[in-house]
Amino acid sequence: MKGLTISDKDKRVLYIVLGVLIFFGVYWFVFRGAMEKNDEYVATQNQLQGEIGQLQQLVAREKEFTDGMDEMNQEMNTIFDSFPSMVTARDQIIYASNLEKAKDIKIQGVTLSEPTLSYTMNEDGSNPEDDGKLLYEVDTTYNCKVSYSGLKDVIRAINDTAKHKQVANISLVYDDETGAIGGNILLAEYYLEGTDKEYEAEKIPEVETGTSDIFGNTVEHLSDVKQADVTPANEENTDSEASE
Numbered sequence: 001m002k003g004l005t006i007s008d009k010d011k012r013v014l015y016i017v018l019g020v021l022i023f024f025g026v027y028w029f030v031f032r033g034a035m036e037k038n039d040e041y042v043a044t045q046n047q048l049q050g051e052i053g054q055l056q057q058l059v060a061r062e063k064e065f066t067d068g069m070d071e072m073n074q075e076m077n078t079i080f081d082s083f084p085s086m087v088t089a090r091d092q093i094i095y096a097s098n099l100e101k102a103k104d105i106k107i108q109g110v111t112l113s114e115p116t117l118s119y120t121m122n123e124d125g126s127n128p129e130d131d132g133k134l135l136y137e138v139d140t141t142y143n144c145k146v147s148y149s150g151l152k153d154v155i156r157a158i159n160d161t162a163k164h165k166q167v168a169n170i171s172l173v174y175d176d177e178t179g180a181i182g183g184n185i186l187l188a189e190y191y192l193e194g195t196d197k198e199y200e201a202e203k204i205p206e207v208e209t210g211t212s213d214i215f216g217n218t219v220e221h222l223s224d225v226k227q228a229d230v231t232p233a234n235e236e237n238t239d240s241e242a243s244e
Helices: 007-060 062-082 089-102 146-161
Strands: 105-112 116-120 134-148 165-174 181-193
Touching: 007 062, 089 105, 089 134, 089 146, 105 146, 116 146, 146 165, 146 181
Parallel strands: none
Antiparallel strands: 105 134, 116 134, 134 181, 165 181
């Protein structure tokens, strides 16, 4: 049997086919994989360049942001400063007396409540500067008689003159005999504990001799009423006694 012989022409064809197969093998397994990796690198690079651009914009606006934070902190401090550091029973009663003197309202009785914790600041720990700041609510109920226009004046006065006070509830009925409105007004007051602000007592105005206070007692001046005459809602003991 004669051996298989391949002509030079066939050898050239085989070489060409083998070369094409090697080319496609290299392309498919090496070059194509490298191109895919390169595409991934390009995509990642573009993403990083976009992020770098954003960071550069943030850096360029750094002063704007820091100034904004300083302004926001100042606004927060202003809000904190608008709250008293304490609200005592004495403050609640004197405020009721001042309100009765300034507006067309007759307060026949005052019911005081104990302070209740309304909000604890920095519970999530995101702002350590607010640690220890506690917002308390203390309610005062006025049993009163008031005209319709007087009621509007009272609500406006409470809402406009003090940010830490608000009318929480109104329960009033019309009196056919007197033409007045009678019932209860619930005043909610708030104070912030844990700040460096010192306690400032509600100012006691002077009234003329013979004027009855909100309890129906006749006094020379409201300034004659000592602080110890009224026990603060959040104090258990007092060191002084009412002056006779």
